[in-house]
Amino acid sequence: MSPFTYLVLALAVISSGIAAPAPVTPESTNLEKRITHTGRGTFFNVGLGACGKHNVNSDHIVAISSSIFGSGGNCEQFMEIKNTKNGKTAFGLVRDSCPGCGPGDIDMSPSLFQALGASLDEGVIKVSWHFKPKGFHP
Numbered sequence: 001m002s003p004f005t006y007l008v009l010a011l012a013v014i015s016s017g018i019a020a021p022a023p024v025t026p027e028s029t030n031l032e033k034r035i036t037h038t039g040r041g042t043f044f045n046v047g048l049g050a051c052g053k054h055n056v057n058s059d060h061i062v063a064i065s066s067s068i069f070g071s072g073g074n075c076e077q078f079m080e081i082k083n084t085k086n087g088k089t090a091f092g093l094v095r096d097s098c099p100g101c102g103p104g105d106i107d108m109s110p111s112l113f114q115a116l117g118a119s120l121d122e123g124v125i126k127v128s129w130h131f132k133p134k135g136f137h138p
Contacts, residue, residue, distance in 0.1 A: 039104025041127035043113035049096030051075035063096035
C-alpha cells in the first residue's frame, strides 16, 4: 500500500472514533420523573423536625405524609407547591413528617402557607406539589 493509502486509512480510523457518540448508561443520565401530587395544605408551628433539624416559623418548611416520608429519603429536598385556588407558587424544604396527612397532603410552616397567598384564618387550602431534583436550591 502506498503512504497515501495509509494516511487516508489512519484519518478514517481517527475520525470515526471522534465522531462516535458516547454510549448512554444509567450512570450518565440524571433524569427524574416528576410526579405532581394534589391534596390538602395546612400549617403548623415548626420546631425540631423528623429530619433532625430545628426550624422556625419564618422558614419555608414542609412536613410530608408519613407514607411518603418513609425513612427520610426526601429530607433537605425542595418542593414546588401551588395553591390551586389562586395559582401562587412557592418553594418549601422537607424537614418533617406529618403522621395525620394523607398521601398528597402537606403541612407547612406559617410563612410558607402565607407565601401561597393564604390567610392563616383559612387553615386549609388545596395544593398541588412536586419534588424538585435533589441539590436544587431556589
